[in-house]
Amino acid sequence: MHEFPETRYMGSKRKMLPALSKIFSELKFTTALDAFSGTGSVGYLLKMQGKSVHTNDYLKFNCVAAQALIENSSAQLSEQEVEELSEFNADADTFIQREFSGLYYSTADCKFLDSVMANCEFLTDPYKKALALTALCRACIKKRPRGIFTYTGMRYDDGRKDLKLSLRAHFKNAVAQLNPSIFSNGKRHLAFNSDILKFRHRDYDLVYFDPPYFSLNSDNEYSRRYHFLEGLVSYWSHVKIDHDTKTKKIPRVKSDFTTRPTVISGLERLFDGFRESLIVLSYSSNCFPTAKEMKALLRNAGKSVELVELDYVYSVGTHAHKKANANNRVKEYVFIGL
Template sequence: MGSKYRLLPQLAATFDRLGGTTAVDAFSGSGVVSYLLKAQGFDVVSNDFLGFPTVIARATVANSHVHLTDDLVDAICGPAADDRDFIQSTFDGLYFTREDRAFLDAAWSHIDLLTGPERDLAISALVLSAARKQPRGVFTFTDATRYADGRRDLRMPLREHFRERVAAYNATVFDNGTRHTVVNGDVFDLPTGAPDIVYLDPPYAPPRDDNDYIKRYHFLEGLSVYWRGQTIMHETKTKKLAKRFTPFAYKRTIDDALLRTFEHFRDAGAIVLSYSSNAVPDAARIVELLASVKPEVETIEIGHTYSFGTHAAAARRSVNEYLFVGRDA
């Protein structure tokens, strides 16, 4: 949800035009833009305030050489290494079948023995497997039968998903000749420095309600650390995690959050912001905010369709996606 995968051609052209060798992806999310920057030869700093996107970035951006071997995949997909049952008991009757929940516990019994890029690849494959198996890819509801349309992703056992996702992640591993940094933290804690490009794709503040990623992705966030250090709200039907405040998710705080972000990266060669026409503030206000630190601001408008789900019949919403490019005159 919110992935920039379909915007990559426009982003690639923009980054290529701006040039340089160093880039910061301050809200990495799915990791596709960090990976694009790596593919374009940049030295990338990738950051997200959620845990599971940082694991994905470590597996695909920071990792330049390591793959998961067939023997390791067979072990993870085989019998459990211990008798843990946290997922089976905590999420009994939720999201997945009994066999799928048992697989997640068993897989983690082996992943706990791994370190470094092997661990990151295995967790990334497990997280993506869970996202693909869950209808619409979000965990805000418990009645999966509402979206049981018979597509392959919903019919496949998680164990088979995992094998396929490992193969896909293994295929992403390459070395662009530079070193990359992955950070799990607040954007305002990132070193300022003077990177050639800072790319910003914060949560889009909706005109109503909020944009709470934890509410949508709590299961993936917990799964990425086996819920260690997480606070589960057991009184909720979805067993969600406690909300983590971000000023980017609310219309009352988004203006100040964007301005503070622009000021934080004022020394960058260029600031590139993705934003959407169905969010606040509007394009004119963003130009005004960005112009306070970068006197030359270019607005690129892109027709875009957001998909809410991963199947052919998923609900889609046409919006205008903007790229705001701020540079020194």
């Protein structure tokens, strides 16, 4: 049995895969779309269940992760390739050192990132490249207090060992975690990078929706939290840094699922676009819309709806007290639209 590598990505469903696995195994389908794929954990589960899987996420670094873990059925990085990727490259551009030294990582770590990004260009197999970039993104998340890029400096450094290891060591560890999770289920898979409301393909037996959970009390803006990784995967060639910001973030990537005036119409258009498919949707009890409203939205798209409630303690970063806090005990909903 292959296992999806552990992750600290906000909203990842990795811990819920056993519950989702049970839900999927009771439905009849062969083709599936993981429409808000994030780390790709659910698409990966569907691949393990023998399905033909497409994934989509509006952030490029998530699309690259799905290429590495789902589309890719055999490419791995050898120890020698990891060594070569990690070698200092004197010809590498110094963009990351110049822009980001001291902001999120030390100059030495930024120098390492510049070198690996240059060395990646020598990888001719696109899946090896996707794997290397995914390992690099995972290394960056692991070495960042709270795993996000909404603040600069090391404010939340809690002395964790992860924060002391070099990015080079994290990169090596990430490859060692990713390599064994690569497998083939004999089917073809594809990873897309689009706003789901502009997504053209419709022909799926089942679609899984895990949109950002909307609440007035918390920020669900993924491009703001992970702007550094979004820039990194293309060496900032598809996005521009906003130099007026202290975090040197990229302009917000618009999503209808992240603002109050657009979230309902976004969900309506989303469900309407996939009327012909079985719909499985994850959402949370402390978010908007409520379960009652969500059921109504799905019914308006012609679905009969079943609701499965999972108990789940929301873990926020590394704050142990928050993990134990009863206020964080939310119900994780899975709506099934038949």
